[in-house]
Structures are given as structure tokens and as C-alpha cells.
Amino acid sequence: MMGLPLAAMRPERATAQEAHAAAQDAPAAAQDSHGASEGAEHGFDLGEMLSHHILDAPYYELPWVELHLPSWLSKHGVLMLLAAVITTTAMVIVARTVSGKGPGRASSGFANAVEAIVVFFRDDVCKGNIGHGYERFTPFVLTLFFFILTMNLLGLVPWGGTATGNVSVTAALAVVTFFVAEVSGFRTLGASGYMRTIFFAPPGMHGVGKFAILCLMTPIEVLSKLTKPFALAIRLFANMIAGHMLIFSLLGLIFVFQELFPDKLLVVGGVAGASFVMVSVILLMELLIAVIQAYVFAMLSAVFIGLLQHEH
Numbered sequence: 001m002m003g004l005p006l007a008a009m010r011p012e013r014a015t016a017q018e019a020h021a022a023a024q025d026a027p028a029a030a031q032d033s034h035g036a037s038e039g040a041e042h043g044f045d046l047g048e049m050l051s052h053h054i055l056d057a058p059y060y061e062l063p064w065v066e067l068h069l070p071s072w073l074s075k076h077g078v079l080m081l082l083a084a085v086i087t088t089t090a091m092v093i094v095a096r097t098v099s100g101k102g103p104g105r106a107s108s109g110f111a112n113a114v115e116a117i118v119v120f121f122r123d124d125v126c127k128g129n130i131g132h133g134y135e136r137f138t139p140f141v142l143t144l145f146f147f148i149l150t151m152n153l154l155g156l157v158p159w160g161g162t163a164t165g166n167v168s169v170t171a172a173l174a175v176v177t178f179f180v181a182e183v184s185g186f187r188t189l190g191a192s193g194y195m196r197t198i199f200f201a202p203p204g205m206h207g208v209g210k211f212a213i214l215c216l217m218t219p220i221e222v223l224s225k226l227t228k229p230f231a232l233a234i235r236l237f238a239n240m241i242a243g244h245m246l247i248f249s250l251l252g253l254i255f256v257f258q259e260l261f262p263d264k265l266l267v268v269g270g271v272a273g274a275s276f277v278m279v280s281v282i283l284l285m286e287l288l289i290a291v292i293q294a295y296v297f298a299m300l301s302a303v304f305i306g307l308l309q310h311e312h
Helices: 003-042 046-054 075-101 109-130 138-154 167-196 207-260 265-307
Strands: 059-061 066-068
Touching (some): 075 167, 109 265, 138 167, 138 265
């Protein structure tokens, strides 16, 4: 009679012992899992490296310090302000150097190079694309070129960064160009002339044909006004961020191969050497691209301004 209750209690005792053993093993398993996750977290992450160096951030990194910025300022904002200061300072120095030479005497060195760029933009870019009244827009186009060029070049120096690799920056520049072109076009053409740039029908058309053309062309004209600044912003942003992503991806391959082949120094050294050569070549190309993209943005801005200075 007593054997039945004792036998019935044995499974419960076994279950309790198993639960107690599982409870003792749980911390060790959690520790092992935590260690494994920490090992995964400490592994090299190429995506994190790219985002860390290319995307905007609320801090600015210097060689031995990390400056945390106020909420209204970011890394790309600092780079924009730095580019503005550098551009303004350089242009003031050049202007004083050129004016100090006096009439009939050519400047030399950096001032001579800047003066040649100014003359080229004035005579070929602004006069050639804007036409009559181009003098009013030459300072604006030159400001765009030198400001964008300085921002592009800041991405090629140590502890720098490319503010034009941020689509918000390029979009802001494109919006400024859009308003300059549209407002100046409205002032030049007048209200009726400006409206003809939106509601366009070929001369000589009347009646139903004119109405059909207006219904077809008006959305196209409105869309063309919006796609121009969009093209400016995306072209500059895509070209600047693509080069930097390629550079950091090539550098990241060194660390990737170091983790994949920790004991094969020859393989890692070969990848490091090839990456160094390719990055050096791409950096030279990036220097050329920085100049070309600044020129393209300024030149297209002059073209868009010139298109609205004359009627269809």
C-alpha cells in the first residue's frame, strides 16, 4: 500500500531535479550565447565602416578627440561652414592681390589661376549660356563653382568629409539655383512672358488644336521645371558619394581578407598592396571629378538661368 504513493512521487522528484539542473545550466548557456554575440559584434563590418565615414553624424572626429556637436549642427554642416570660410578667405586674398597689382600688370601664382577661371566663366560659361544681362549672374555662378569645388576637395583631405555627398546639401544648392532662375526669368519676361514658359502653344494654332496642345504641353513644361533642380542635386550627390564608397570599400577589403585568412600573410599583403594601388589611382581620379562636378553644376545653372531669360 505504501509503495504506490512512493512510486507516484518519483516522477515528480525526477522532474524537479531536471528543472534544477536546467536552471543551473541556463546562466552558462546565456554566457556562451552572449560571448558568441559579442564575437560577432566585434567582427569587421564593412557596411558600418562605409556609413561611419560617408553618412552625416552629430559629431566630428579629429585625430585624438571626438567633438560632439549641438543639435542644430552636424558634421556636414561643419564642413559646409568650413568650405564657406575657406572660399571667402581665398577670394578676398585673390581680390586684394589682383587690385594691388594695378592696371596693366598681371598677377601670378594662385591669384593668376583664379583670375583665369573667373575670366573663363565670365566669357564662355555665363556670356555663352545666359546672353544679354549675363553680368548680373556671373558672381552667382562663380560662387557656386568655388563653393562646391571647396566642399568636394575637403573630402580628399585627412579627417575631412564631402558635404556634397549628402543629398540634402546638393538639394539645397539646386533649390537656390531654381529660385534664382525662376525669379530672374519672371522679372525679365514679365508676368505674361513667364506664363508662356508654362502654358505653351506654337504660334498660329487656334481652337481645339491649341487647347489640345496646351493640355499636353503644360504638364510637360511644369515637370521640366522640377526635373532641372532634381537632376542638378542627384548628379552631384551620386558622383561624389560613389567615389568615396569605392575608396572605402577597397580599403575595407584589407580587413575582410585579414579576418578570412588570419594566418596567410601573403594573401592579406597582396590584397593590401592591390587595394593601395587602386585607391591611389581612384584618389587622382576623384581630384579630377571634384573639379568636373563643380564645373558641371555651375555650367548647368547658367544654362537653366539662360533658358528663362528669353521667350520660347
